Every structure is written in structure tokens, then in C-alpha cells.
Amino acid sequence: MANKRIHVYVLSGFLGSGKTTLLTKAIDYFTEAGRKPAVIMNEIGEVNLDGQLIANEVPMSELLGGCICCSSRGDLATALNELVTTEQPDLIFVESTGIANPMEIIDEITDASLILPIELSALITVVDAPQLLELNRTSRGKTYRLMRDQIRCANLLLLNKTDLLQGVALQEVHDLVREWNPYADLHYTVFSQIDIQLIEDIHTEDSAGSPVQGQPEEASVPHSHEHHQGHDHHHSHNHVMAYTHFFERAVDSNAFEQFVSQLPQEVYRAKGILSFSDTSSRFLFQYAYREMDFVKITPKGDVPDVAVFIGENFAKDVIRAELLKLEAESAT
Numbered sequence: 306m307a308n309k310r311i312h313v314y315v316l317s318g319f320l321g322s323g324k325t326t327l328l329t330k331a332i333d334y335f336t337e338a339g340r341k342p343a344v345i346m347n348e349i350g351e352v353n354l355d356g357q358l359i360a361n362e363v364p365m366s367e368l369l370g371g372c373i374c375c376s377s378r379g380d381l382a383t384a385l386n387e388l389v390t391t392e393q394p395d396l397i398f399v400e401s402t403g404i405a406n407p408m409e410i411i412d413e414i415t416d417a418s419l420i421l422p423i424e425l426s427a428l429i430t431v432v433d434a435p436q437l438l439e440l441n442r443t444s445r446g447k448t449y450r451l452m453r454d455q456i457r458c459a460n461l462l463l464l465n466k467t468d469l470l471q472g473v474a475l476q477e478v479h480d481l482v483r484e485w486n487p488y489a490d491l492h493y494t495v496f497s498q499i500d501i502q503l504i505e506d507i508h509t510e511d512s513a514g515s516p517v518q519g520q521p522e523e524a525s526v527p528h529s530h531e532h533h534q535g536h537d538h539h540h541s542h543n544h545v546m547a548y549t550h551f552f553e554r555a556v557d558s559n560a561f562e563q564f565v566s567q568l569p570q571e572v573y574r575a576k577g578i579l580s581f582s583d584t585s586s587r588f589l590f591q592y593a594y595r596e597m598d599f600v601k602i603t604p605k606g607d608v609p610d611v612a613v614f615i616g617e618n619f620a621k622d623v624i625r626a627e628l629l630k631l632e633a634e635s636a637t
């Protein structure tokens with residue numbers, strides 16, 4: 306392998322598991338160390354809200370409105386090419402959508418590495434521990450299988466949100482993750498807090514640490530089976546949909562909170578940037594696995610008030626109607 310290859314790190318993990326939380330920490334770490342990180346962000350929604358959390362000086366490429374693992378092949382390679390040629394970063398993070406099948410992304414990056422001076426260095430999967438536990442105990446459906454694929458491909462695993470789990474439950478989810486991937490480096494985390502040096506250390510290990518070469522035979526079988534038999538992996542998240550709502554006017558914060566707390570179960574992720582009629586600052590709003598969070602924010606650039614709702618087969622019309630009602634109420 307030629308010298309001076311740019312390390313590429315893929316961040317995988319289901320919607321709302323803590324990927325962006327990790328990414329911001331990693332960017333701070335590498336920037337402080339005098340390195341130049343760049344980011345490729347993929348969002349299902351039409352706006353890049355996570356990008357708001359990344360410092361302006363970090364070169365960023367956005368792939369919006371779809372999932373890289375499904376969208377036309379080549380988008381990711383094009384983004385990599387542009388970043389490499391125009392920015393010459395030291396390392397690149399690719400944050401995939403929470404519904405991406407990482408094998409597709411691995412394929413595309415490794416293809417691109419044949420012609421670009423890049424090297425896929427690690428696939429890091431952030432696991433929403435309480436969500437995985439619940440799915441394991443209840444419905445082992447499509448989301449569960451997708452999480453399993455994301456875990457199997459990883460060579461660094463963060464068992465995240467461990468602040469929300471008790472001892473026995475934590476052990477149960479740990480055992481499950483270990484059963485699916487006995488090889489990856491595994492860490493219990495809260496707010497994706499790890500020693501970022503661990504990320505760098507991965508590519509200095511031998512090739513057994515590589516997500517491409519080093520996986521157990523069993524781990525690669527489900528993907529290759531699906532891949533060669535009609536792209537079933539695409540179907541695995543065809544059921545996921547997003548609704549993006551652009552607000553015409555500020556809504557009441559309490560009414561909005563009430564609305565979010567009553568979202569149907571099928572909506573499992575939401576985020577947005579909002580102005581409220583009863584507050585002076587704007588807020589970044591997050592909703593993941595039934596937990597809500599609002600953080601004051603001064604958005605970069607000219608960002609409208611917007612919220613994205615992601616879930617399975619939910620009634621977009623109902624969400625839209627309820628939000629329009631909130632807007633109408635705040636106008637009176």
C-alpha cells in the first residue's frame with residue numbers, strides 16, 4: 306500500500322444510536338491534535354441537521370434525501386474524490402444513515418480506494434443498547450436484523466446509552482452483541498464517550514482488524530447471500546420513510562413537546578431546528594428511542610425551522626396536520 310493514504314472511518318449504527326455524538330468528539334480530538342478531519346454525512350431527510358453540530362472549518366460533503374447504501378452507486382465515491390482533491394484531509398469520517406447496510410458502503414469505499422489515495426481503516430458501529438435489548442425481547446423484525454448486520458461488520462463497537470440500562474439487562478445485550486461479533490473491540494459507553502485514540506489504533510493493528518478482510522466467515526455470509534440474490538438488503542429498509550416539515554411560524558414549546566411525546570410508535574427518530582413562540586433562542590431538537598432532548602443552538606447559515614420524522618409506515622399526513630394545527634394555534 307502506498308504511503309500517505311487517507312484513513313477513512315465509517316460510522317454505522319441504527320437511527321439515533323449516538324453516531325453524531327461520537328463524530329463531534331472525534332473531530333475535536335483530531336483537530337486538537339493538529340490533524341485535518343473531513344466528513345461525509347448521509348441523511349435520509351432533505352436537510353443536514355447533524356451538520357449543524359460540526360465546526361465550520363471542517364470540510365463536509367452532504368449526501369441528502371436518501372441512504373447511500375441504496376442511492377445510485379457512485380455518489381459516495383464522487384464525494385470522496387472531491388474531498389480528497391480539494392481539501393486533502395488527513396482522515397475522513399463517513400457517517401451513514403442509521404438504516405444503511407454497512408456492507409454496501411464498505412464495497413464502495415474499497416472500490417474507490419483502487420483509484421484514490423484512501424484506505425478504509427475502520428468500521429465503527431454505535432449500538433443503542435436499550436433499543437437492541439427491547440427488540441431482542443419483543444419483535445425480532447427488520448430493524449433488529451439491520452442492527453445485527455451493522456454489528457457484525459464492525460471492528461470497533463460502542464455499546465452506547467448504557468446509562469439507561471441496569472446490570473443484568475446490560476449483560477444480556479452485551480452477550481447478544483458478542484454472539485454476533487466475537488472479534489470487534491467492544492466498549493460500554495455513555496454519550497459515545499471513548500478514548501478516540503482507540504479509533505486511530507485500529508488501523509495500526511494487523512489485517513485481522515480490518516472490517517473487510519478480518520470478519521468471521523459467518524459474518525459475511527448473510528450479506529453476500531442477499532447481495533447476489535436480488536439485493537434483498539435494499540428491501541430491508543424500504544419500509545423506512547421520512548417526513549420533513551418546514552415551519553411557517555414558531556410554535557409553542559410546550560405544545561410541541563406534548564406533540565412529540567405522543568408521536569406514534571412507528572416514528573422512531575425525529576430531529577429538527579426550531580424557533581418557539583415562547584422562547585428567544587432557537588433549539589436543536591432530538592428524539593430517539595422515545596427520549597427527547599432540546600439544546601440551544603445558533604444555526605450555521607440560513608437554516609429554516611424544520612423537523613424531520615423517520616419511521617416505519619407511519620401516516621405522514623397525520624404528522625403534517627398536527628404540526629399545521631400547532632402553527633395555527635400559535636398564530637392566534
Ligand SMILES: Nc1nc2c(ncn2[C@@H]2O[C@H](COP(=O)(O)OP(=O)(O)OP(=O)(O)O)[C@@H](O)[C@H]2O)c(=O)[nH]1
Pocket residue numbers: 318319320321322323324325326327355402403465466467468469494495496497574591592593597598
Ligand atoms: N441517554 C443517552 N442519550 C444519548 C446517549 N448518546 C446519545 N444520546 C442522545 O441520543 C440522541 C441521538 O444521538 P445522535 O448522536 O444524534 O445519534 P445518531 O446515531 O447520529 O442519529 P442519526 O444520525 O439520526 O442516525 C441525542 O439526543 C443524543 O444526545 C447516551 O449514551 N445516553
